[in-house]
Amino acid sequence: MWNYEKRLQYPVKIKNPNPAMAKIIITQLGGPDGELAASLRYLNQRYTAPYPELKGLLTDIGTEELAHLEMISAIVYQLTKNMTVEEIKKAGFDAYFVDHTAGIYPVAASGVPFTASYFQSKGDIITDLNEDMGAEQKARTTYDNILRLADDCDVRDPIKFLRERELVHYQRFGEALRLATDNLDSKNFYAFNPEFDK
Amino acid sequence: MQERDELLRTINMYDFLVEEAVLYLDTHKTCPHGLAFFRKYRDMRENAVKEYVAKYGPLVAEQAKAEGYWDWTDAPWPWEKGE
Numbered sequence A: 001m002w003n004y005e006k007r008l009q010y011p012v013k014i015k016n017p018n019p020a021m022a023k024i025i026i027t028q029l030g031g032p033d034g035e036l037a038a039s040l041r042y043l044n045q046r047y048t049a050p051y052p053e054l055k056g057l058l059t060d061i062g063t064e065e066l067a068h069l070e071m072i073s074a075i076v077y078q079l080t081k082n083m084t085v086e087e088i089k090k091a092g093f094d095a096y097f098v099d100h101t102a103g104i105y106p107v108a109a110s111g112v113p114f115t116a117s118y119f120q121s122k123g124d125i126i127t128d129l130n131e132d133m134g135a136e137q138k139a140r141t142t143y144d145n146i147l148r149l150a151d152d153c154d155v156r157d158p159i160k161f162l163r164e165r166e167l168v169h170y171q172r173f174g175e176a177l178r179l180a181t182d183n184l185d186s187k188n189f190y191a192f193n194p195e196f197d198k
Numbered sequence B: 001m002q003e004r005d006e007l008l009r010t011i012n013m014y015d016f017l018v019e020e021a022v023l024y025l026d027t028h029k030t031c032p033h034g035l036a037f038f039r040k041y042r043d044m045r046e047n048a049v050k051e052y053v054a055k056y057g058p059l060v061a062e063q064a065k066a067e068g069y070w071d072w073t074d075a076p077w078p079w080e081k082g083e
Helices: A021-023 A033-050 A054-078 A085-090 A093-100 A125-149 A153-182 B001-029 B034-058
Strands: none
Touching: A021 A054, A021 A093, A021 A125, A033 A054, A033 A125, A054 A153, A054 B001, A085 A093, A093 A125, A125 A153, A153 B001
C-alpha cells in the first residue's frame, strides 16, 4: 500500500506565473510520455513480473513517478496562480480555463486528455522492460524539449532534476532486462514466457 | 522559515541518496557497498526527519501530535511554496 509524505521530492518555488508555460509543462502530467503514464505503466506491470527483484524495482520506480507527477502538478499550479482574464487570453490558456478554471487536470500540451492507451502492460517481462526503457527515453526527450522552451530558472531547476531521474531509471531498467534474460534460456530468450508458461 | 527550508533540504538530500540506494539494490541485491550506503543514509535521513517533525510538524499522518486539534492538515501543503 501507499503512504504519503508531505513534501515534494525536489522543491518547486516559482516566483513568476506563466500560463503559456503551464500549457506546455502539463504534458508531463497528462501527456503520452508523462509521469502519470509512467507510474501506471510500472505499477501495473509489477503484479505478474516473474522475479521478486523486478517486482521491487517496478514498485519502487512506479512510486517515485507518483512523486514526479506531484512535482509537475506543483509547477503547473504555481505557474497558473492569480491569473487575470487578460493573461489567460494572451497565453492561449482560455481553452483549458473554460473546462478546468485553474484546476489541475491531466491533459497533454495539445489538450488531449490522459488515456490508458499511453501505456501498455503486456504480461511479458522482456516486452514490458523494453517498453519501460523506451518510456524513460521518451520522457527525457520531452524534458529536453521543455528546457528548449523554458527560460525561467525557477522552472528549469526542477525540470532538470526530473530529466536526470529519467536517465537513472533507464539505467535501472536496462539492468533489470539483463537480470531477466540471465534467468532465461541463453540460446533462446523467447522460448517461453516466464509470466505465463509453466 | 529559513531553518524550516534548510531542514527540508537536508531531508530531501538524504532521502534522495536513500532512494538511489533502493533502486540500485533492487537490481544489485548483494552489493556490500550499496547495502552499507543504504544503511548510512537511511539512518541520517531518520535523524533529519526527527528534527524536522519535532519543530515543524508531521511529514506523515502518523507523526501528527494530535493534541488539541488535528495538525496533519495544517498549511502549507507541499505545492504551495511554503506560504
